[in-house]
Amino acid sequence: MKNNVRDRREHAGESQAELAVAVGVSRQSINAIERGRYDPSLELAFKLARHYECAIEDLFDPEFGE
């Protein structure tokens, strides 16, 4: 599943470490999500969306996958 977490994060001027702490995961997990190597749980997806004050669909797009 593709996502634009990296774009959002960079636009917000945050580091991976800051985002990781904000949503309660490791920096490696944020890195894995941004590189499309790990699809977060629904709970973490909601946390990310809430953090960037957007809808989950604005961050993740399953249509891009496969």
Add this chain to the structure above:
Amino acid sequence: MTETPTAANQRLDRRKRHKQLMYGSLLVGLIGIVVGALIGQYLAGVLIYWAGFLGMLAIWQVSPVTLYDERDTELERKASDYTLSVLAITGVLAIPGLVLLESEGLLTLPAAFDGAVLVFVGIFIVFAVIYTGLRLRA
């Protein structure tokens, strides 16, 4: 609210340090039991091993930072899945094959083979029980 870069890095550093302490505690326990066995001090070795293991659990429980996140859990789940698959394939192919070779007089299996088969079967019985329990609750 996002923490400052320094605060965020400090928090991640602390997570890393606590994880290292956890693994260090377990490593001390493992070294203790091996050294204890080598020098004939079994009781001391086992006590050090238990202390190391309990130390690891204690650090995990009392640490104010989250040491494992959902990706760690997912990786463990995948590793367990692959391990069981490898064991199943190995067992299905190897155990009957070895028994066949012995029955044909081509091979003499060591006495430990029966024990290994029992452990192997036990693993899958435990898996079946846990799987059934989870399925009933799901």
